[in-house]
Amino acid sequence: xxxxxxxxxxxxxxxxxxxxxxxxxxxxxxxxxxxxxxxxxxxxxxxxxxxxxxxxxxxxxxxxxxxxxxxxxx
Amino acid sequence: xxxxxxxxxxxxxxxxxxxxxxxxxxxxxxxxxxxxxxxxxxxxxxxxxxxxxxxxxxxxxxxxxxxxxxxxxxxxxxxxxxxxxxxxxxxxxxxxxxxxxxxxxxxxxxxxxxxxxxxxxxxxxxxxxxxxxxxxxxxxxxxxxxxxxxxxxxxxxxxxxxxxxxxxxxxxxxxxxxxxxx
Numbered sequence: 001x002x003x004x005x006x007x008x009x010x011x012x013x014x015x016x017x018x019x020x021x022x023x024x025x026x027x028x029x030x031x032x033x034x035x036x037x038x039x040x041x042x043x044x045x046x047x048x049x050x051x052x053x054x055x056x057x058x059x060x061x062x063x064x065x066x067x068x069x070x071x072x073x074x
Numbered sequence: 075x076x077x078x079x080x081x082x083x084x085x086x087x088x089x090x091x092x093x094x095x096x097x098x099x100x101x102x103x104x105x106x107x108x109x110x111x112x113x114x115x116x117x118x119x120x121x122x123x124x125x126x127x128x129x130x131x132x133x134x135x136x137x138x139x140x141x142x143x144x145x146x147x148x149x150x151x152x153x154x155x156x157x158x159x160x161x162x163x164x165x166x167x168x169x170x171x172x173x174x175x176x177x178x179x180x181x182x183x184x185x186x187x188x189x190x191x192x193x194x195x196x197x198x199x200x201x202x203x204x205x206x207x208x209x210x211x212x213x214x215x216x217x218x219x220x221x222x223x224x225x226x227x228x229x230x231x232x233x234x235x236x237x238x239x240x241x242x243x244x245x246x247x248x249x250x251x252x253x254x255x256x
Contacts, residue, residue: 008107008108008111011111012107012110012111012114015111015114015115015118016114018118019114019117019118019121022118022121022122022125023121025125026121026124026125026128029125029128029129030128032128032132033128033131033132033135036132036135037135038231038232040135040138040139041194041232042232042233043235043251045139045142045143048132048135048136048139049136049139051132051135052129052132052133052135052136055128055129055132056129056132058125058128059122059125059126059128059129062121062122062125063122065118065122066118066119066122069115069118073115
């Protein structure tokens with residue numbers, strides 16, 4: 001039996017919200033990757049490490065959201 | 075009422091009551107709301123994996139950049155004699171490594187310029203056209219300015235990487251890369 005404090009309809013709404021945020025984060029990471037590759041090929045290395053850290057931050061957020069979702073289902 | 079309660083009837087895709095559903099659906103009751111929830115939840119896992127793949131890509135670029143820094147500055151290399159090149163002439167040379175094709179051009183004005191020969195679009199070799207003041211890429215009709223290496227037209231978005239030159243006692247030396255990688 002589910003111990004979640006939310007009914008299924010509420011959980012679906014939360015899930016859709018999380019899904020939207022994840023899609024935005026992944027699109028941001030895609031943009032970061034293409035922009036970083038373009039800068040790298042143009043010989044500008046200064047953006048490489050900050051972009052990698054930003055991408056890692058997006059991934060950490062995604063992991064956090066996924067963990068929240070798993071906790072929601074327990 | 076909690077719709078997670080055990081024993082609750084499955085929700086049909088059309089949301090109608092159970093007795094209005096066809097017989098096969100009563101025999102195989104699929105809870106469409108739960109099904110939607112689970113498939114979307116699984117999609118978040120896929121998105122998180124995609125996110126991890128992007129981090130791996132960024133790490134790969136950072137490693138390439140670190141390796142480039144570790145190699146240090148390109149060497150000073152004699153690439154041609156000044157009297158080898160008449161105005162409007164060109165010579166292909168390898169710089170900074172043996173497989174990195176570059177092209178040296180002596181413009182009609184006598185000025186010397188050198189660039190990496192790979193088009194920044196899809197790496198086809200560019201062809202110098204000193205009379206037209208441009209490099210032309212035959213693959214997709216890209217054009218670069220001969221004097222600056224900047225894109226004039228076509229699909230390339232980045233300038234050609236410029237090789238810095240020095241002329242000492244009639245010998246032309248490549249001394250480094252001003253912009254980009256060859």
